[in-house]
Amino acid sequence: MEHSRRIELSAHVRAFLYSCIDSVEQMDVLLLLRASGTGWSARGVADELGLPDARARAWLDALAARGLAHATVRDEVTYTFRPASETLGQYCDELAAVIESSRAAVVRFVAELPPPALRSFANAFKLRDTE
Numbered sequence: 001m002e003h004s005r006r007i008e009l010s011a012h013v014r015a016f017l018y019s020c021i022d023s024v025e026q027m028d029v030l031l032l033l034r035a036s037g038t039g040w041s042a043r044g045v046a047d048e049l050g051l052p053d054a055r056a057r058a059w060l061d062a063l064a065a066r067g068l069a070h071a072t073v074r075d076e077v078t079y080t081f082r083p084a085s086e087t088l089g090q091y092c093d094e095l096a097a098v099i100e101s102s103r104a105a106v107v108r109f110v111a112e113l114p115p116p117a118l119r120s121f122a123n124a125f126k127l128r129d130t131e
Contacts, residue, residue, distance in 0.1 A: 009109055013098055016091040017110055020066050024110050025051060026059040030081075031099065033069055034092055039078035068092065 009017075021027050028049055033040060040048075042057035049056070060079045063069040067084030071077050083089035099106055 009098060009105060010094065012091055013094050014109065016095060018113060020068060021110060022062065024107050025055070026062065027110055029056065029059040030063055030068055030092065031096060033079060033081035034096060037081070039072065039080045041076050041078055
């Protein structure tokens with residue numbers, strides 16, 4: 001039983017989730033794009049995952065803004081999984097592997113994240129090296 005064995009998420013996956021993922025729904029949208037290898041409209045994602053169209057579009061737009069998806073505008077906007085860097089792609093691969101072995105651990109971690117606005121506010125106060 002999964003609850004009897006505690007899965008630890010790697011520091012990379014935790015940092016990726018913290019900085020790029022706002023909710024379990026958004027994570028599921030990312031994983032859908034990654035698994036399919038084809039373009040999706042917001043309506044298609046909404047139908048597939050049982051989300052309102054507007055929320056699916058918001059998650060897709062956020063993924064595109066974070067360099068995890070690419071939006072193509074034709075008759076309608078379609079989104080494909082296209083990480084902006086090899087590193088982002090590797091984090092997505094690692095996330096997908098962890099999801100396969102312990103979805104509950106990942107869902108628990110994402111559900112316990114502070115709201116995105118609070119994370120942004122907190123990050124504004126982090127000390128940075130001035131090299």
